[in-house]
Amino acid sequence: MHSSGQLGGEYAPAVAAALQALLHHAAEEPGLEAAAAQWLSVPAAAGIEAHKLKYLGCRLLEQGIAGEALPALLALPAVREALQAAASERLCDWRNASHWQSLVASAAVGGRPEALDAVLAAGGTVTLNDVNRFAVFANRPSLQGLTLLLSRGVPPVPVDVPPGQVVWWSACPIYALLQGLCHQWNLVLERESMKLDGGPSTPLPSDDGLQQLHANALALMDELAQAGYRPITFQNYREHYAPDARVLPTFYPPTDAPRDAAKWDLAATSKWLWRAAQREPWSPATHAHFPPAFRAAACTLLLVAHRGSSPAGVQPRRAGLRPRRTAQAAAPEPPSAAAVGVASLPQELLQRVLRLAAYLLSPWKPRIEDGRMLQDIRQLRNSMLIMNVLPDCFYDYD
Structure with missing residues (x-):
């Protein structure tokens, strides 16, 4: 169409409508990018109103259009003007x-x-x-x-x-x-x-x-x-x-x-x-400010380090329990190689590891446990429970 000189400036609304129709198709649909590139390359595309062309360009980009269509889109003067204007907008x-x-x-x-x-x-x-x-x-x-x-x-x-x-x-x-x-x-x-x-x-x-x-x-x-x-x-x-x-x-x-x-x-x-x-950086003093999953992992690491550094043959004794007089119970379980390895690390290095592991917070998946929004949903749930019971109250007079 472009090479034959068809679809000049007076056809700009029709070209805009054709591009709008393309937005209803999935980006991965075969031939979509080629079709978009073809419509953007016709002379009438340059006559599309600037705000409408910007809207169409944004929608095409959001759908993941690139390939053939992107150079045609970026070649339009109105698109380049929109790019330059965006940097200075309030x-x-x-x-x-x-x-x-x-x-x-x-x-x-x-x-x-x-x-x-x-x-x-x-x-x-x-x-x-x-x-x-x-x-x-x-x-x-x-x-x-x-x-x-x-x-x-x-x-x-x-x-x-x-x-x-x-x-x-x-x-x-x-x-x-x-x-x-x-x-x-x-x-x-x-x-x-x-x-x-x-x-x-x-x-x-x-x-x-x-x-x-x-x-x-x-x-x-x-x-x-x-x-x-x-x-x-x-x-x-x-x-x-x-x-x-x-x-x-x-x-x-x-x-x-x-x-x-x-x-x-x-x-x-x-x-x-x-x-x-x-x-806020993690430290023993700020430990309580971090998500429960992180706190549990940090305590496990520090506990492993502590147990791995305990002398062989020393076991914590449970209160109120008498040790069994068996050879198996008498023999202390040696710490694992991993525990010994962790225990060999300086305390300062362990704390640095925990400071680095504390963030990002999102992988630790903390949940909302209280607050206005949670109260909103609980009140809504209670209202629905009451509404589900009300009909029986109204009609069960006998």
Whole structure:
């Protein structure tokens, strides 16, 4: 079609519609990339409205389109302009970040490193808005995309806000993730609430959705902290856009944004997320601050080291029990070679091993054990139990 000169600029809407139709097909469908490349190469493609072309390009990249279609997409002037403009766009708050359309972020979502590299080579830049798009979607398995994105760039958070500019506190990915978790939990709770209309045969609301949401969020928080992001204190923070807005010398959201911080529930619901973000080093003094599975593993290691260093023939004696007078009981069981090997390590080295093993937190799979969100689901479950019993109470008057 392109070589024959057909489908000039007046056919731009039709070409956009054809590309839109391709989005309904799976990325691995045979011939899909070739078809996308063909439509993107016709002259009319350059006449597609810029915002619509950006949307189509993002969707194609999210589906993992690369190969023949990607050079054709990146060759369009409107796409290159969108890549350059994204780097200078203002920082979004967490609500806008969830709707953020970026060719760079979309290429990371698609999970193809070669596609992301091509987009960056064409003028794209990894921005905080791109990072926060992943942070606010804690309910999606977006860890692979965030890892890929951060491997190509870690944009800094503007701590010292320039005079006259507004930077939302949720521009920090740590706070964006905490805020996004609360929003996503409301969606999960709404879905669980629908079970109230299902009758006695409907399964009771479960905290499985909450625990899965928490596990996804913790993996994302680990990745952000691994990249160097931490909870920050803003300097010269302008509260809002109003002409009489105050400029605060310092602004620390956990204490200076109390309404939002109360939703985060850092002491209970988001406890593990907050500890993953703070990256407090492990030590014997902070041992209790780490997940139960890690604490158990650390105690086992230290116990093996202690027993392996015990003199041969010395056994702990159980209180209230008299030793059996047998040759087998009298002979102490020698420590294993592994225990002896661990015992030979200096205590400082063992503690260093534990400090390194403490993070990431997500592999230790800590669960939410208390807090507002867990109480929400328990109250919902109790409400459903009561509703299932009420009909018998109403009609059993005899």
